Each structure stands twice: as structure tokens, then as C-alpha cells.
Amino acid sequence: MAYQFTKIAVKIGSNVLTRKDGSLDVTRMSALVDQIAELRKGGVEVILISSGAVASGRSEVRASKKLDSVDQRQLFSAVGQAKLINRYYELFREHKIPVGQVLTTKENFGTRRHYLNQKNCMTVMLENGVIPIVNENDTISVSELMFTDNDELSGLIASMMDAEALIILSNIDGIYNGSPSDPASSVIREVEHGKDLSDYIQTEKSGFGRGGMLTKTNIARKVADEGITVIIANGKKDNILVDLLKKPKTTVCTRFIPSTQEVSSVKKWIAHSEGFAKGELHINEQAARIINSEKAVSILPVGITHIEGEFEKDDIVRIMDHNGKQIGVGKASFDSSEARVMIGKHGLKPIVHYDYLYIE
Ligand SMILES: Nc1ncnc2c1ncn2[C@@H]1O[C@H](COP(=O)(O)OP(=O)(O)O)[C@@H](O)[C@H]1O
Numbered sequence: 522m523a524y525q526f527t528k529i530a531v532k533i534g535s536n537v538l539t540r541k542d543g544s545l546d547v548t549r550m551s552a553l554v555d556q557i558a559e560l561r562k563g564g565v566e567v568i569l570i571s572s573g574a575v576a577s578g579r580s581e582v583r584a585s586k587k588l589d590s591v592d593q594r595q596l597f598s599a600v601g602q603a604k605l606i607n608r609y610y611e612l613f614r615e616h617k618i619p620v621g622q623v624l625t626t627k628e629n630f631g632t633r634r635h636y637l638n639q640k641n642c643m644t645v646m647l648e649n650g651v652i653p654i655v656n657e658n659d660t661i662s663v664s665e666l667m668f669t670d671n672d673e674l675s676g677l678i679a680s681m682m683d684a685e686a687l688i689i690l691s692n693i694d695g696i697y698n699g700s701p702s703d704p705a706s707s708v709i710r711e712v713e714h715g716k717d718l719s720d721y722i723q724t725e726k727s728g729f730g731r732g733g734m735l736t737k738t739n740i741a742r743k744v745a746d747e748g749i750t751v752i753i754a755n756g757k758k759d760n761i762l763v764d765l766l767k768k769p770k771t772t773v774c775t776r777f778i779p780s781t782q783e784v785s786s787v788k789k790w791i792a793h794s795e796g797f798a799k800g801e802l803h804i805n806e807q808a809a810r811i812i813n814s815e816k817a818v819s820i821l822p823v824g825i826t827h828i829e830g831e832f833e834k835d836d837i838v839r840i841m842d843h844n845g846k847q848i849g850v851g852k853a854s855f856d857s858s859e860a861r862v863m864i865g866k867h868g869l870k871p872i873v874h875y876d877y878l879y880i881e
């Protein structure tokens with residue numbers, strides 16, 4: 522039977538892969554691997570983004586002295602990632618499917634060249650029948666260099682690899698329209714473009730996760746706006762992956778409806794580049810109004826009131842409106858000193874061209 526999608530990114534959260542005592546839930550891993558193998562047999566290409574390094578390392582080593590949170594993360598992930606990938610390797614080998622490890626950091630997405638290098642690496646893996654298993658390189662990404670969590674990373678990967686769908690597996694059936702523990706709440710089955718869900722999200726996180734439901738929702742919206750279906754579902758449920766693709770109507774999950782507008786690959790990269798922004802372009806009210814309308818416009822010097830920070834040509838900059846609120850990000854066509862000289866002048870080239878502008 523043909524599946525609904527032919528190329529998907531699947532993110533498996535820490536909570537799906539860990540038991541209550543923090544040990545690696547190999548039975549669950551094995552069940553998910555079986556499902557991915559079944560999807561592959563049915564012609565679906567899969568990119569896996571798997572958390573669980575820190576959680577699986579925690580039960581493996583006893584620290585000789587009390588460690589701070591950074592040391593703990595580095596120690597546990599170094600040990601745990603090896604264990605995690607080894608398990609995946611063994612489990613996929615039973616299906617004769619080769620896997621490869623991709624460990625990455627936020628910095629690896631900072632320049633277009635690095636971004637394309639990673640894309641090429643994973644493309645060549647897929648072309649050769651290898652399933653990429655991606656995780657953040659927790660041993661070297663520390664504090665401000667870290668992704669918020671693997672949800673953010675999975676959004677980047679799905680967008681970079683032009684996946685048709687991103688399936689985020691957590692320990693909950695989807696996004697509830699109230700507290701998940703309240704029996705009166707139920708799972709929101711579909712989220713249309715522009716729907717704000719922030720009122721529903723509780724700030725608490727599950728036992729081993731890092732980001733929580735709010736990051737999942739924000740990432741899901743952004744990725745769906747790029748034309749990719751995003752599904753949040755319960756990875757602890759039997760046969761969930763296959764059911765989501767085979768029986769989309771009857772399988773409980775939250776589904777973000779993708780935008781039908783085409784988004785260029787450069788724009789996709791820029792949309793996920795906020796974390797690497799070097800400076801700020803502040804624009805006046807009229808420019809903000811035009812940019813926020815549906816029209817395709819560039820950021821011209823005439824609409825800029827001031828520039829904050831220093832940046833080079835081709836760096837990512839934040840676009841701020843007249844109230845100081847961030848409305849987008851873009852790639853600067855000039856460095857900050859050149860751009861400052863151009864402020865307020867008519868008839869000059871754009872500081873950020875429309876092709877390199879992402880409005881939130
Ligand atoms: N409205 C909501 N609907 C569903 N889950 C929610 C909601 N608000 C908060 N949460 C919490 O978000 C958790 C999932 O996020 P997270 O802990 O980051 O999981 P993961 O490790 O799978 O990434 C759920 O277990 C739940 O406790």
C-alpha cells in the first residue's frame with residue numbers, strides 16, 4: 522500500500538526512549554526501528570533525529586565528584602551517544618538497513634556553506650540507502666551555542682532535507698486544549714495557519730526533555746509555513762509511525778496544516794537562522810506596514826532608522842519594527858559600516874533583498 526508521504530523526518534524525544542528510572546527503553550527503540558524498517562520497505566525515505574544521549578549516559582556512569590550541569594551533560598552525552606547509536610546500529614542491522622551518525626551543532630548551520638555541506642552529507646547517505654541518525658553534539662555545544670532542544674534541530678533538518686513531513690514523537694498524544702492532566706481537555710487534531718496555541722501550553726516539561734511543548738509548537742508552525750506537514754504524536758504508542766502514515770484520519774495526533782505557498786531553499790535556511798543573527802536593522806512605521814503586508818518587498822535604506830551591532834556582508838540580521846519588536850530575519854547585502862552610511866537615503870540598493878528576507 523502506498524503511504525501518504527515518501528520522505529519524512531522523525532524526531533524521537535528523550536522521554537520516548539527512556540524508562541521512568543532513566544535507563545534506555547530498548548523495547549521501545551526496537552519497536553520504532555521495526556516501524557521505520559516497514560516504512561522503508563514501503564518506499565518511504567526516513568531521516569531520524571534522536572534524543573536520548575544524555576538520558577542513556579546517566580545510568581551508565583557514576584560521577585566521582587559532584588558535577589555542574591555542563592559537566593554532567595558533557596559526560597553523560599559522551600557515554601550515552603555511543604550507547605544509543607550502537608543500539609540503533611544493532612537494531613537496524615536486523616533489517617539489513619545501514620545507519621550513519623550525524624552529530625551537529627548550532628554553529629554548523631550558521632553559514633550557508635556549512636549548511637549546504639551538511640545537506641550534501643545527508644543527501645548522499647539517503648541516496649545510498651543509509652538512514653541518517655541525527656543528534657546535537659552535546660559534548661561541545663554548551664549554553665548559548667546550544668539548540669533550544671532537538672525539536673529546533675529537527676525543524677532545521679526537515680526543512681533542509683525538503684521532507685514532506687516532520688513527525689515529532691513525544692510521550693503525549695498531541696497538543697491538548699488545556700492541561701493534559703485535566704480529563705476535560707482533548708487533543709487538538711488540526712492546527713490551521715495563523716492559529717495561536719500559546720494559551721493552551723503549560724510551561725512544565727516532562728521528566729527528561731529539554732524544551733517542552735512550547736518549542737514544539739513554535740517550531741511546528743514555522744516548519745508548516747514552509748510547506749511541510751508537522752505531526753506531534755505519542756511515540757510510546759504501538760505502531761504509531763505506521764498508523765500515522767497509513768491511517769491519518771483515525772490516528773490521534775496534532776497535525777499542523779502546511780502552507781501551500783512555495784518557499785525557496787535560501788528562505789528556509791534564513792527562517793531557521795534567528796539564533797545566528799549578528800545585528801539589528803530598525804525600520805520605520807511605514808516600512809514595517811509594507812513589509813507586514815503580503816507584498817514581496819526588500820528592506821531599503823530609506824526605511825531604516827538605525828542599525829545596532831556590527832555585522833559583515835552576508836551575515837544574518839534581525840529586522841526590528843518601530844516599536845523595537847522583531848518582525849523577521851534576513852541576510853545583509855552590506856556590512857554594518859557601509860549600511861550605516863546608507864541609512865535614510867533614496868534610490869539605493871536594498872540592505873536585505875526580498876529573496877533573503879524571512880518575515881515571521
Ligand atoms: N497543552 C499541552 N498539550 C500537551 N502537552 C503539554 C501541553 N502543555 C505542556 N505539555 C507538556 O509537554 C511535554 C512534552 O514536551 P517535552 O518534555 O519537551 O518532550 P520531549 O522530550 O518528547 O521533547 C508533555 O509531556 C507535557 O507535559
Ligand SMILES: N[C@@H](CCC(=O)OP(=O)(O)O)C(=O)O
Nearest residue numbers: 535573574575670671730731
Ligand atoms: N541531545 C540531547 C537531547 C536533549 C533534548 O532536546 O531532548 P528532547 O526535549 O527530548 O528533544 C540528548 O540526546 O540527550
